[in-house]
Structure formats: structure tokens, C-alpha cells
Amino acid sequence: MWNYEKRLQYPVKITQTNPQIAQVIISQYGGPDGELAASMRYLAQRYTMPYNTVAGVLTDIGTEELAHFEMICAIVYQLTRNLTPEEIKESGFDKYYVDHTLALWPQAAGGIPFNACEFQSKGDVITDLTEDMAAEQKARTTYDNILRLVKDPDVCDPIRFLRAREIVHFQRFGEANRKDCSKSKHKNH
Amino acid sequence: MQEWKPQMPYVEQFPVAMAYVPWQRTCTMYENLDEAFKTGTIFPELNKPFLGRRVKG
Amino acid sequence: MNAGCKPCMDSERQKLLQEISKVDFVLKELNLYLDTHPYDQQAMERFGQFNALKNKMVKDYTEKYGPLVLSITDMDSREWKWATQDWPWEGGYN
Numbered sequence: 283m284w285n286y287e288k289r290l291q292y293p294v295k296i297t298q299t300n301p302q303i304a305q306v307i308i309s310q311y312g313g314p315d316g317e318l319a320a321s322m323r324y325l326a327q328r329y330t331m332p333y334n335t336v337a338g339v340l341t342d343i344g345t346e347e348l349a350h351f352e353m354i355c356a357i358v359y360q361l362t363r364n365l366t367p368e369e370i371k372e373s374g375f376d377k378y379y380v381d382h383t384l385a386l387w388p389q390a391a392g393g394i395p396f397n398a399c400e401f402q403s404k405g406d407v408i409t410d411l412t413e414d415m416a417a418e419q420k421a422r423t424t425y426d427n428i429l430r431l432v433k434d435p436d437v438c439d440p441i442r443f444l445r446a447r448e449i450v451h452f453q454r455f456g457e458a459n460r461k462d463c464s465k466s467k468h469k470n471h
Numbered sequence: 472m473q474e475w476k477p478q479m480p481y482v483e484q485f486p487v488a489m490a491y492v493p494w495q496r497t498c499t500m501y502e503n504l505d506e507a508f509k510t511g512t513i514f515p516e517l518n519k520p521f522l523g524r525r526v527k528g
Numbered sequence: 529m530n531a532g533c534k535p536c537m538d539s540e541r542q543k544l545l546q547e548i549s550k551v552d553f554v555l556k557e558l559n560l561y562l563d564t565h566p567y568d569q570q571a572m573e574r575f576g577q578f579n580a581l582k583n584k585m586v587k588d589y590t591e592k593y594g595p596l597v598l599s600i601t602d603m604d605s606r607e608w609k610w611a612t613q614d615w616p617w618e619g620g621y622n
Binding site: 475495498500504505507508512513514 | 549550551553554557558561568570571574
């Protein structure tokens, strides 16, 4: 059910490499509150939603999250491009490099690999949507933490965009959770 | 000004032990698409930027 | 330190791509809004307007620079630009 357009949702143009912050930002790729976890969570939960509109919210936001982890990967890729062995050793990036060279692999900043224990798909509308609201807040907090640690404007710009998306997603999951959402047939006032 | 009124939800009961997020109040859109894109939302109402150590609502 | 992203050689191309991204962003926001407000006529009209605009811009971009979607490709070309042109994570045009 997927097509894609050959462009990032929001541009990523990093002019200065920085393997230290790449190690932190990778958490939004493979970490517990990252974009890949978000996408897998929503795309897994949608099958058992009793309302079409809620399945729609989960599919549409789950799809957007795919575009988001792609942006995170682009950030990490550009931050680690053409690094010298000295740069790799100095920054502590050597621990990742030995196993992955400069390739992208989904793990948290602390090293835990991405795994399905990082999300739940419980099969109850209220439970799943509440999990999703929590997920968006956790992602937003992770972006807050990244913004506290990173000052490079080339990096902060797409990060701020991604953070803003979490707040909108929280609102939409909250609306989906209102039981009258899919049944409301009100015309505009 | 780009704006329209959202659907008005009918008056409802609020049973306990449930979580409620308020419906979006307005559908005012940013006039300037550049600003919307950079902000990360087309709705100013949903813009809650990171301001430093703690987020203000 | 080395530069992270590929340099962007054509600012007109970058500008048009940026405009497409902005319009598509409006569509995504309206998409999510409509998923929870499925009877909002004004939102649907707005979606239609921006969608028509985006389709035109994508067609323009494809004619000048190369494909953005598989469904609009230049079948007269001798080159399968979809695969031979740079991918957006390189940072040149994204």
C-alpha cells in the first residue's frame, strides 16, 4: 500500500560532520521512543481498529513516521560522511563503526538494538491510542533532549520540525480517542 | 486570513477513568506557507515550540 | 572536518522542490485533520485546491529536472532517471 516521492518530507543539509552528535541522534532512528518504533507501532495497531477513521489515522501517521526515520538517517549519514579514522576514534564513534562502518543500523544511543519490545500493539482501541499518545510525548521529550545537547543550526532545523510533528500527532491520536470522533456527522456551523 | 470553523462537537458527558484531549478550537492556517513549513504545522494553535529547559504549554 | 551533504548546484531546481515540499506539507496536515474531522467540507475543499496545485508543480518539476514519482516519468528519455539521479538523503536536492 505504499508509493513514495523521491524527496525528504523536510530538507536535511548538514554542512559540518560531527560523529558525537550522530551517536545521540541515532536514538530517534532505533531507540525506544524513535520514529521507527512509532511507525511499527501504528502500522501494527491499525488492523484491529473497529473504526475506519481510526485505522486511517494510524496508517497516515505510521506512514509519516517512515518519512521521519528517513530524515533521521539522512542526518546521521551526513554527520558521519567521509570521516577519517582519527575522527572516528576521538569521538567514540569507533564502537559503532567496528560493526557497521558508516552504514545506518537501527539502535538506541546507548547501544540497545531496535526490537519489537519497544512498542506494544494490544488490540484494544483505548489502550492502543493511549499508548500512542504516550509515544508521541516520549518522542517529543527525546527531541527536547537533543535540542539541549545540539547547537548546530543545520541539525536543529529538521529536529525542530520533527519535534513539532510529535505535538500534532498527539493531538490527532487524542481526537481519535474521543469516542464520538468517527460517528460525528455534524455539518459546519 | 485563512480560517474556517471546525466541526463543533456535540455536548458530551465526560465519564471518569478516561483520557480526553480537547478538540482543536480553530482552523486558522498560517498565511505564509514558509512559516508553516518551518514551524512544523499549518495550525498556529498547535505550535508549541521548545523554549529552553522546560516547555511552556 | 568534511562537508556532510552534497552541494546543491541549481538553485532554481532547489527552489521548485522546496515549494513542492511546502504544498505537500499542507496536504499532509489537512489529511491528518480530515482523518479526525471527516465531514469538514471546507477542509476538503482546501485539500482539493492544494492537491491540484501540487500535481501541476510536480509535472513542471518532472519535465525540467527528472521524476519525483514513478507515475509521472519521461518515457522519451534514454536514461532511467528514477534510479540514476541522486537520492534525497545525499542532501543535494532534497
